[in-house]
Amino acid sequence: MVRDSKSFLKEEYQDLVKNDFDWKLRTLEGPSTPRCRVAGKDVIMLCSNNYLNLSNHPKMIAAAVDAAKSHGAGSGSVRAIAGNMDLHDELEKKIASFKNREAAVYFQTGFATNAGLIPQLVGKEDAILTDSLNHGSIIDGVRLTKAKRYIYDHCDMGEMEKALKQIDKDGARRILIISDGVFSMDGDMAPMDQICKIAQEYGAMTYVDDAHGEGVVGPDGRGIGAHFGIEKQIDVEMGTFSKAFGVVGGLAAGSEDLRNFAYNKTRTYLLSGSAPPATVAACIASLDVLETEPHHVENLWKNTKYFKAELDSLGFDTGFTVTPIIPVMLGESSVAKKFSDRLFEEGVFALPIVFPMVAKDKSRIRTMMNAGLTREDLDETLAAFESIGKELNVI
Numbered sequence: 001m002v003r004d005s006k007s008f009l010k011e012e013y014q015d016l017v018k019n020d021f022d023w024k025l026r027t028l029e030g031p032s033t034p035r036c037r038v039a040g041k042d043v044i045m046l047c048s049n050n051y052l053n054l055s056n057h058p059k060m061i062a063a064a065v066d067a068a069k070s071h072g073a074g075s076g077s078v079r080a081i082a083g084n085m086d087l088h089d090e091l092e093k094k095i096a097s098f099k100n101r102e103a104a105v106y107f108q109t110g111f112a113t114n115a116g117l118i119p120q121l122v123g124k125e126d127a128i129l130t131d132s133l134n135h136g137s138i139i140d141g142v143r144l145t146k147a148k149r150y151i152y153d154h155c156d157m158g159e160m161e162k163a164l165k166q167i168d169k170d171g172a173r174r175i176l177i178i179s180d181g182v183f184s185m186d187g188d189m190a191p192m193d194q195i196c197k198i199a200q201e202y203g204a205m206t207y208v209d210d211a212h213g214e215g216v217v218g219p220d221g222r223g224i225g226a227h228f229g230i231e232k233q234i235d236v237e238m239g240t241f242s243k244a245f246g247v248v249g250g251l252a253a254g255s256e257d258l259r260n261f262a263y264n265k266t267r268t269y270l271l272s273g274s275a276p277p278a279t280v281a282a283c284i285a286s287l288d289v290l291e292t293e294p295h296h297v298e299n300l301w302k303n304t305k306y307f308k309a310e311l312d313s314l315g316f317d318t319g320f321t322v323t324p325i326i327p328v329m330l331g332e333s334s335v336a337k338k339f340s341d342r343l344f345e346e347g348v349f350a351l352p353i354v355f356p357m358v359a360k361d362k363s364r365i366r367t368m369m370n371a372g373l374t375r376e377d378l379d380e381t382l383a384a385f386e387s388i389g390k391e392l393n394v395i
């Protein structure tokens, strides 16, 4: 038999290109700043997750440089063997205190947190309940479990409770309920207060992925638990340093039991090298900045309110957002793609979100607000939205 195990590489890629589903990388020529240089053009950045512009904070850059000098470029090992430095310990204490929790674990990335921790929390005698719009890293974590899966309609508490009743009847040993905190495509927020209340009635464990809420929602950006005042009711508060905190790395905050369990069971933690000193030191500094400089979070929300209100008054549909993720709903994917291309020509970098990331008729430009954008930047951006919106008959 003549076996061809390689031609799919080219064919599948060409198929993506033919359908315009391939990712076209645009290169950032310098730091991710509110005004930056992308693919040879000066643009206003409207699609970065660097919500607070902390990736450029002088204290964080200085902390990274100092740590590289004092501790080296890399950690030398996985944490469980010889790669656990004093910096990792310090960061975890700081996360726990920032999150007002007993303990925390720092992982290499948010993806590694979800993919590593979720499969350890439930087994084949258990049930896992997950929101239909949860992030891909949760989906992958769930796929790695042997637990029975139940997917409830997005934020639909009635559906969630119906599934819980069924799970109860089926006699699951443990139940894990997982939801994004802030949903990355629409900017809406999970009703974590209701989820926790219902979870208590069924003795379920709760897990929130607060990647887009950490540093953004709640007092001083302490996340969705603090936003609802229910930190202690959420068993696992997962988050990432790659977005508002401006660095990289995942976190899971909760009880000491959770930390001890995660240290010993999570394979992405046990079997993958630990984050380098510069990264860890920058993460520590990001928490210091959030605790001592409240204006970053305040500016983010000031910009969010202004930008959304102006888009709405121009006649754009911004969907259900309640956060700095502001989608501009455009329907057809060809319109969203054209809109994004025209924005780039006008000096605004904002990507289209199209099928298969969202339903075919729900294409949009997803804008992400940034604390470092000035009123002048926002007005220039809004002028571009207005003229392109009229040109493409969207408003």
Ligand SMILES: Cc1ncc(COP(=O)(O)O)c(C=O)c1O
Pocket: 109, 110, 111, 112, 135, 137, 180, 184, 209, 211, 212, 240, 241, 242, 248, 249, 250
């Ligand atoms: C909701 C959500 N969870 C998890 C992640 C993964 O986080 P990280 O970038 O730290 O791997 C992301 C990032 O895209 C995300 O949006």
